[in-house]
Each structure stands twice: as C-alpha cells, then as structure tokens.
Amino acid sequence: MKEQKKYKIFGLLIYYILRVLSKTYKVEKISAEGVMDENAVYVSWHNKIVPITVIMDKLKKKAALASASKDGELISVPLEKFGYKVVRGSSGRDAVKGLLKMVKFLKDGYIVGTPVDGPKGPVYKVKPGMLFLAQRSGKKLVPIGAASKNKWVFKKTWDKIELPKPFSKIVCILGKPISIAPDEDLNVVALRVEKVLLELDRQAEIKINKK
Template identity: 35%
Template sequence: MRKKFARALGLWILPPLIWSFMWFLFITSKKRWNFNGKFPDSPVVILFWHGELLLAPFIYAKLDTSRKLNVMISDHFDGEIIARVTKLMGIKTIRGSSRKGAVKALISAIKSVKEFGEHVAITPDGPKGPRHSVSDGAVVIAQKAKIPIVIVNCHPEKYWQASSWDKFTVPKPFGTIDFYISEPIYINDMTKDEAKLYLKERMLKYAV
C-alpha cells in the first residue's frame, strides 16, 4: 500500500515539476539551431537518443509542421511519468517498447502515420539500452510506412551527466545548447541491418 501511494503521489507531483524545470533550462539557455535541410511536408520518424530526452521536445516546436507528434514511450512507471510530461507539452504518446508491447506499439505507430498523417518520435536505444544502440522499431516504421527519418540531437556545452545506463544529460542553466536537425533520410532501399548501422553513425555525429 505504501509503495502504491508513493507512486500515485509521484505521478501527481513529478510531471508538472519536470515540465517546469525543462522550461527553466530552455529559457535560460542560449539556443543555436542547426538545420541541414527543408523539413518534409509529410509524416516522418524522428529519432533522438534516450540520454538527450530532456529538451528534445522543444525541437518539435521549432519544426515547420502542423502535424501531430506521437512519442513512443515504454509501458512502465517511469514511462508513465514521461507520458504525462509530454502531454503537458501537447505531444501524444504511444505506449510500448522493444521489450514490452512492441508489436502493438509498432502497429499503432504505423496506423498514426498512414491513417492520420502524424509524426512518430522514438528513442532507438530506450528504454533499457544498451546506450547508443538502434533497435528495429524506427526502421520497421519508416520502411513499412515509406516515410523518411529525421535525426535530432541536443548538445549542451555545459551539462551534468547521470551514472545511469543512458548517461542521461541535464544541461546547466545559462549555457549554450546546439540543437541539430538532419535532412530527411530515406532508408527504403536498405536492409534492416544496413539501415540500423547507418542511422547509428548519423546519430552519433552530434551526440553528447
């Protein structure tokens, strides 16, 4: 009962606190936007590393798109906290991961793209790692839906880094953050393994 109460309290208190902290870091930081191409007028799969999760949602607001965004989030307690934070930012969620509910999540993601024309965002090394690995999900969605992939990175000059598996990165206030947005990447003609290796190399280019 005590654990259940603590979790319920955490789900009520933590999301608005995290949301406020995210805005504090974003507002107090100098932003440099590095955009290597024109954002496509179509749904895309947006990829970013799990360790760069904290300020990644702000990139979506910068993109020239009116399409809704769905973020794939693991179906556990930490994922529920993240889901509630993203909801505060006007972002939808698809629950599931490569470890739990993978097939259901992939079907939901492909449906959101094909039927509703929405973007899908994924941390390909989440929810448990290994760090900077690329799971099958992003490749499957992009190839099945025949849409491009856009890679985003959040690279602060000064930051704290957790000892967790993903080396979760928290920018220090009043610093400078480089936000990188790639050109559309098409992987329809690649094998799954070729696409995963290529995407990993591209994602590591500006990783923290």
C-alpha cells in the same frame, strides 16, 4: 495504484522543471532540409531527450513512443504536458501494438519519434522499432544530434542523460532524411543510423564549443 500516482507526480515535477529551464535556453537549430515539421520519423539518442524535447516544443502535431513500464510514466507525463500524443508500449508484447498506433499518427500528418537506444539501452545502440516504423509507413527517418554548452550529466543513469543548465546554449542538428526500402535489412540500416547519430552529436559539440 499508489506507486503509479507517485510516478505521475514525479513526472509532473520533471515537466515544471523543464518548462522553467526551457525559457532560459538559447537554442540553435540546424537542418539539412531547412524545415523541422516534415511528416517523418525523428530519432535521437536517449540521453539527448531534453534538448530535443525543447526544440520540438512549438510543433503542433507530434507523437512519441514511451515504455509501457512504470518508469515510462516519468517520461510520458512531461511529454504529454509538452503537447505530445504519447503511445505506451515500446518494449515487450506491447511493442507491435504501439508501433501500429504510431503508423496511424504518421498517416494523420504527425511527426513521430522516440530515442532509438531506449528505453533501457544499451546506450548508442539502435534498436529496430523506429526503423521498422519508417519502413512500414514509407516515411523518411530524420536523425537528430544535440549538444549543450553547460549541462548536468546524470552518471548513475544507464544512458548518462544530460540536462542543460539554466541559460545554456543548445545546438541541435537535423541530418539528411534517410529512406528505408521495404526489403532493406534493418540490422544493416541500424549500423548506418548509429554512425550518423554519433557524427551529428560530434558536429553539434564542435559547433557549440566554437568561440
């Protein structure tokens, strides 16, 4: 119980740091559809979770999937403070239960999502959870790429998570929504989504480094 409380305190600290920093960022959002609030499944890489949380900040109906582990507390606490409905259970035996709860949120008009290579990697390898969610719900999958002009990179973390520095410019690119047919092989879809996400990140890096 003491350890859980410790994680919650750290989670709150992360939230307040992000809240202060987010006020200084200059954000550019580029969308293939021209909208951000489509009722769909949004996916990105785990190391881009900070800039993407920032661009989602003003959206009202949003839900996210977080690990049921104690480490998930570090993510779920700030997400809840940013206005997300957080479902715990992104791995192990709680995975199906968590995904079914996310289906309900989708049916209620929420946008939902989580990093597709989380919670522990391997980095840049798409896991099937969010793909299954889009397939099961009949909703589209919206890939998001992101880049920050100036950032700290935490190299000791498994994903080398990025934290934009104060007053940094952030570029987020929403790719073309992907429809997944009921009979499609999710392993094949995963490879396609990996290529799309890496390309969107590349485009965001090019965009942000233009003079």
